[in-house]
Amino acid sequence: MSARVFALHGGLIAVLLALHFLLPVYHHGNFARVMVLACYAIGYNVLFGYTGLLSLGHAMFFAAGMYGMGLPLHYLGIGAELAFLAGLASAALLALVVGLLALRTVGVAFMIVTLMFSEAVYLTILLAGRWTRGDEGLVLARPERVFLGLDLSNPDIRYLVALGLFALCLVGTLWLVRQPSGRVLIAIRENEERAQLLGYDIFRHKLAAVVISGTISGAAGAAYGLMFGYVGASFAEVQYSIFPLLWVLLGGAGTIIGPFFGVLFMFYLIDLSSGLTSAYMLIAGVALVLLTLFAPQGLAGELRRRWVRWLP
Amino acid sequence: MSALLSTRALSKSFAGLRAVHEVDFDLAPGEIRALIGPNGAGKTTFVSMLIGRIAPTSGTIEFDGRDITRLPAHARVALGMAYTFQITSVFARLDVAENVALAARRRLGRDRAAVARETEAALERVGLGQYGAALAGDLSYGHQRLLEVAMGLAQRPRLLILDEPTQGLADSEIAGFNALIRDLAAETTILLIEHNMDVVMELADRITVLNFGEVLAEGTPAEIHASAAVQTAYLGTGADA
Numbered sequence: 022m023s024a025r026v027f028a029l030h031g032g033l034i035a036v037l038l039a040l041h042f043l044l045p046v047y048h049h050g051n052f053a054r055v056m057v058l059a060c061y062a063i064g065y066n067v068l069f070g071y072t073g074l075l076s077l078g079h080a081m082f083f084a085a086g087m088y089g090m091g092l093p094l095h096y097l098g099i100g101a102e103l104a105f106l107a108g109l110a111s112a113a114l115l116a117l118v119v120g121l122l123a124l125r126t127v128g129v130a131f132m133i134v135t136l137m138f139s140e141a142v143y144l145t146i147l148l149a150g151r152w153t154r155g156d157e158g159l160v161l162a163r164p165e166r167v168f169l170g171l172d173l174s175n176p177d178i179r180y181l182v183a184l185g186l187f188a189l190c191l192v193g194t195l196w197l198v199r200q201p202s203g204r205v206l207i208a209i210r211e212n213e214e215r216a217q218l219l220g221y222d223i224f225r226h227k228l229a230a231v232v233i234s235g236t237i238s239g240a241a242g243a244a245y246g247l248m249f250g251y252v253g254a255s256f257a258e259v260q261y262s263i264f265p266l267l268w269v270l271l272g273g274a275g276t277i278i279g280p281f282f283g284v285l286f287m288f289y290l291i292d293l294s295s296g297l298t299s300a301y302m303l304i305a306g307v308a309l310v311l312l313t314l315f316a317p318q319g320l321a322g323e324l325r326r327r328w329v330r331w332l333p
Numbered sequence: 334m335s336a337l338l339s340t341r342a343l344s345k346s347f348a349g350l351r352a353v354h355e356v357d358f359d360l361a362p363g364e365i366r367a368l369i370g371p372n373g374a375g376k377t378t379f380v381s382m383l384i385g386r387i388a389p390t391s392g393t394i395e396f397d398g399r400d401i402t403r404l405p406a407h408a409r410v411a412l413g414m415a416y417t418f419q420i421t422s423v424f425a426r427l428d429v430a431e432n433v434a435l436a437a438r439r440r441l442g443r444d445r446a447a448v449a450r451e452t453e454a455a456l457e458r459v460g461l462g463q464y465g466a467a468l469a470g471d472l473s474y475g476h477q478r479l480l481e482v483a484m485g486l487a488q489r490p491r492l493l494i495l496d497e498p499t500q501g502l503a504d505s506e507i508a509g510f511n512a513l514i515r516d517l518a519a520e521t522t523i524l525l526i527e528h529n530m531d532v533v534m535e536l537a538d539r540i541t542v543l544n545f546g547e548v549l550a551e552g553t554p555a556e557i558h559a560s561a562a563v564q565t566a567y568l569g570t571g572a573d574a
Binding site for chain 2: 200207209216219220223
């Protein structure tokens with residue numbers, strides 16, 4: 022079983038590495054973006070897919086990572102490495118505070134509370150426009166985007182760094198959900214009261230899930246800002262809270278590889294349909310409805326249900 | 334007498350309705366105690382307070398000499414109490430072995446070999462040895478009840494609270510269940526909430542009868558069977574169990 026799991030996930034990383042040499046320039050750039058966004062989806066999936074908590078405010082963690090990285094990098098010149106860590110720390114701290122407050126609620130109330138917190142973060146970014154430059158955002162200069170000696174404005178390097186981060190998130194969450202504490206998260210998703218009566222501290226596990234999920238999302242935000250050289254308030258808007266939900270639903274909630282395929286599918290769905298018509302969201306919408314009707318568990322979820330029951 | 338579990342004046346009211354009223358209850362270590370009473374007598378409310386699923390309105394609960402009245406449920410389980418649900422509450426979409434492993438893992442942690450051993454032993458003991466790989470939700474109702482018991486066993490509790498464990502079991506399964514409980518009594522104290530009077534009379538060392546949220550009678554099966562008050566309230570006048 023472990024060998025199959027290892028082969029599947031290692032295989033995905035290997036294919037993505039091979040694509041680095043094979044993809045034409047346009048798709049090469051797309052895939053780099055998809056891999057970073059997949060990290061965001063993976064982070065979201067820890068909370069939604071594995072713990073069963075639906076957040077409508079994950080953009081705040083993505084933005085906390087992005088601004089936590091971008092502001093000190095731009096204004097204090099602390100270097101990309103330290104700035105990245107600052108982004109991680111910002112997202113982790115925000116997740117801890119939001120988790121402590123929002124986890125006092127459940128279900129729909131949890132969705133609304135996270136949505137409200139995220140709006141508060143978005144408005145804060147706009148209000149602090151003197152430093153964040155609001156909607157206009159900050160453009161990070163090329164020399165600022167050198168990470169451990171790697172120039173992230175170079176497309177080849179960017180692709181490989183995105184792959185590295187993606188592999189880290191993929192393997193990290195795979196490890197997490199096979200740990201005893203990761204199994205408890207799944208147990209909470211499946212039957213919270215039963216899990217508590219097996220002696221597990223539900224609040225502590227949920228809080229840990231929020232912090233891990235928020236931190237991974239923040240890592241994706243910080244990396245996105247560094248790689249594409251732009252830090253903007255649009256990433257804190259509500260649509261960036263909805264995207265990871267859609268990606269994870271499409272790819273398969275509670276699967277490790279699902280989030281990547283969800284992002285990939287939706288990225289190219291919008292890309293292809295916008296080439297056909299300006300009403301591209303209509304085509305994207307129809308595709309989403311069809312997928313929800315015929316594969317309600319998402320691409321990887323459906324795969325698991327029908328053929329590959331061992332899929333983690 | 335040093336009771337493993339005791340309650341003093343334990344009460345619960347729901348919007349003025351007295352579900353459980355000033356119950357004093359002592360459970361000796363190693364005992365099999367049955368808790369019986371007509372529907373609505375407050376049995377499930379009472380044990381829900383014991384395990385911490387609901388908070389009492391007043392009164393205290395002590396486990397092993399320690400006041401646990403304000404402890405959350407998971408902390409009580411960590412002290413050695415285990416509870417199996419009246420309405421089957423397994424992790425339906427996880428496989429049978431994982432259900433039991435979750436129960437064993439809190440105690441055994443990262444030791445995968447020990448968790449696997451404990452899981453296998455618990456499943457063998459309730460007779461579900463060959464179902465480890467099946468999804469818990471695909472098991473028959475009776476087997477899900479047994480899985481609940483296996484999850485209780487894997488926790489190696491000092492007190493095992495079984496809430497109507499034989500409900501929905503076939504007669505043949507009940508015989509096996511009785512043997513299992515007698516076997517378990519050597520290792521743990523058992524509190525059994527049960528409707529099936531044959532099971533109660535066969536297993537229990539002592540019986541507590543609840544009626545309208547109060548203790549109506551307490552004694553050995555023979556004493557309870559002979560009690561006129563119990564006959565009237567519960568067994569039906571003149572009925573032979």
